Amino acid sequence: MIRLANPHYFLSLSRKLTPWLAIAGILFSLSGILGGLFLTPPDYLQGETVRILYIHVPTAWLAMGGWSSIALASLVQFIWRHPLAGIAAKAMALPGALFTGLCLLTGSIWGRPTWGTWWEWDGRLTSVLVLFFLYLGYIALSRSVSNYSTTSRLPALYALLGAINLPIIHYSVLWWRTLHQGQSINLTHSSIDPSLLWPLPLTLIGFSCLFAVITLFRMRYLLAHAQYEARLRRMAAL
């Protein structure tokens, strides 16, 4: 763990890991999407429209998982002061915002034929939109601080405060009356029939791998940028 946190060791590991994660991500995503499009039966109520589930649910999962990871990395940055944690948090903001945007987009496309509306200001939809704006705010904030690629604590504080929204998103459909239906899957039970469920874990793993690939690319970029800035400072000092 400590060796992994060494930037040089991390760089060589991530260089080897990136292509494998990318291949796994593409294979899992493709098999899940093709299975969800052609092999599963239609839903008894929604018919073919239900197939958007196989991309909507993983994007929603990563939207929330992304912010949880950013908050966790920020906490590690606060406590152990490790630069890689801060860089990881910053790197995850872009794929997090991307998947949150995709979640809102696919949800809207799904909502039109099923609910009869593109958008409604109900608890779930609004709290996810807030999450999207939180991501945009985080990206803007982390770019505005002068030491962008090294550790800056202001975005980390913002990330921790933004975590308030996570339980709100999760429990919005349970505790508030919303247009969005309640959760279908928890740790012990799924109200999605097994014949419709199986492509979902595939796209979930696939999308998560792609999220990790983008994160690793961004971390390598941020580390290179930090080196470049340090070199510029040394040259300026000479």
Added chain:
Amino acid sequence: MQAKHQRLILGIIALVAVIAAGFLALIAFKKQAAYFYTPTDAVKAHLPLNRNIRLGGMVERGSLTREKDGVTIHFLVTDNYQKIPVAYRGIVPDLFREGSGVVADGHFEPSGSFMAETILAKHDERYMPPMTQQQAAATQTTLQEK
């Protein structure tokens, strides 16, 4: 105590506080953040006639009727305690059907019925193929016959 450990404890306290703040917000806004009135709430609230609200519940089975013009429908919205008659003129979403969830946007008429301007369908968290549903219905009828 090492500074690192002090920060660890502070960090955990901060995270717990933040999550607790989220839960407090959820509880505090429980009433205000509700997206629609249930029939029971709507009856209890004595809403003014001209005020636009959303009324949500289930479409009572066997209550859906269509007028001769083909676009005006009447049905009962129920939460198993109260039933409110709703009238709507227009095209309903595909998932709007008896026994399924509905959210109607509109206002109460002096007669006590609800005049809807838009109708949204609300579905539940279950997803299954059509066969399973037929099987489920078949099992239910056999159970009833027994």
